[in-house]
Amino acid sequence: MDLTWTPEQLDLHDRLRSKGAAAADWQALADLHVMALPVPREHGGLGHSALSCALALDGLGHGCRDIGLLVAAGAHMWAVALPLMKFGSPEQRRAYLPGLASGRLVGAHAITETEAGSDALALRTVARHEEGGYVLTGRKRFVTNAPDADVFLVYATLDSRLGFTGVTAFLVERGQPGVRVEDEQRKMGLDSCRWGQVVLDECVVPDRMRLGVEKQGSAIFSTVMAWERTLLLAPLLGAMERQLEECVDRARTRRQFGRRIGSFQSVANRIVDMRLRLETSRALLRSAAWELDHGPADGGRRSSSPLPELVKLQVSEAAVATFEAAMQIFGGHGYTEEAGIEERLRDALGTRISSGTSDMQRDVVAAKLGVR
Numbered sequence: 001m002d003l004t005w006t007p008e009q010l011d012l013h014d015r016l017r018s019k020g021a022a023a024a025d026w027q028a029l030a031d032l033h034v035m036a037l038p039v040p041r042e043h044g045g046l047g048h049s050a051l052s053c054a055l056a057l058d059g060l061g062h063g064c065r066d067i068g069l070l071v072a073a074g075a076h077m078w079a080v081a082l083p084l085m086k087f088g089s090p091e092q093r094r095a096y097l098p099g100l101a102s103g104r105l106v107g108a109h110a111i112t113e114t115e116a117g118s119d120a121l122a123l124r125t126v127a128r129h130e131e132g133g134y135v136l137t138g139r140k141r142f143v144t145n146a147p148d149a150d151v152f153l154v155y156a157t158l159d160s161r162l163g164f165t166g167v168t169a170f171l172v173e174r175g176q177p178g179v180r181v182e183d184e185q186r187k188m189g190l191d192s193c194r195w196g197q198v199v200l201d202e203c204v205v206p207d208r209m210r211l212g213v214e215k216q217g218s219a220i221f222s223t224v225m226a227w228e229r230t231l232l233l234a235p236l237l238g239a240m241e242r243q244l245e246e247c248v249d250r251a252r253t254r255r256q257f258g259r260r261i262g263s264f265q266s267v268a269n270r271i272v273d274m275r276l277r278l279e280t281s282r283a284l285l286r287s288a289a290w291e292l293d294h295g296p297a298d299g300g301r302r303s304s305s306p307l308p309e310l311v312k313l314q315v316s317e318a319a320v321a322t323f324e325a326a327m328q329i330f331g332g333h334g335y336t337e338e339a340g341i342e343e344r345l346r347d348a349l350g351t352r353i354s355s356g357t358s359d360m361q362r363d364v365v366a367a368k369l370g371v372r
């Protein structure tokens with residue numbers, strides 16, 4: 001496993017780190033070509049590997065302070081553009097990937113339902129096959145980017161009795177008859193990562209808009225989860241590093257009882273633990289990204305790698321712990337809106353739920369390890 005960075009990879013990291021501070025909205029990210037990172041060059045993207053994307057997004061997270069915006073862009077890339085790259089027909093790739101890469105089109109991944117959250121493939125949304133296409137009926141909840149999306153990747157079952165084996169994926173455009181987006185309940189954080197409900201009421205989808213073949217939805221979803229759980233939170237590494245730097249500066253300059261607070265073991269230990277969490281998270285994420293590019297490091301003897309779930313679990317939990325510790329180090333000021341730590345903590349709490357809760361990640365890893 002070679003993790004030596006090329007000059008091109010380092011230049012990309014440094015550029016996004018330095019210019020990310022000005023990335024205040026979706027268009028600003030598009031101008032930095034963030035959404036183009038993984039998309040092949042023939043479809044208007046930059047064609048970077050998973051490992052290059054991991055390093056680039058790490059840098060972006062250090063520069064850009066809006067975690068919600070970065071999560072929204074990640075959902076767009078890893079849950080819509082990526083499955084189109086892997087499973088889309090040539091016509092589908094030509095139709096959507098250039099717009100998704102440029103940020104002109106916004107993608108949303110519609111799978112969660114009221115009764116299908118962690119059990120994502122226990123869907124009630126039904127796809128009824130008719131001549132020339134399918135008729136979709138159902139309601140999707142907590143759909144990231146739904147209020148702004150131009151294209152939805154929707155999962156539906158051909159027959160609820162088939163369970164996950166009947167799930168099929170479809171591309172549905174905003175404005176099609178039978179599709180509407182409704183408001184969702186307000187979140188406690190990730191404000192720039194807007195979500196909504198997607199209602200499908202006898203929505204007719206032609207055959208050419210099915211992604212992959214019938215009953216391939218579970219395979220598509222598994223691929224999405226491997227990439228999303230590995231890379232969605234890569235920007236949090238940069239955010240944790242920036243928070244660590246701020247805490248080190250605080251420990252060196254803030255004085256209490258006639259001493260710098262960094263001389264107190266409780267403060268110093270918190271900062272050391274921040275660095276430990278950062279380095280552990282970074283190493284694990286980069287190993288998982290390398291595996292996406294090259295396959296398991298053991299030569300494929302493992303049938304299903306647990307690294308994506310371990311990354312999602314580790315990074316989200318590490319971010320919560322880091323921002324909570326930062327609040328303690330900054331004391332009363334850390335609890336103010338001005339310090340910005342409370343917003344980062346609220347955002348980080350949301351990352352422990354999105355793309356599968358921490359408990360769900362542990363459950364999946366246990367299954368992959370053969371524990372149950």
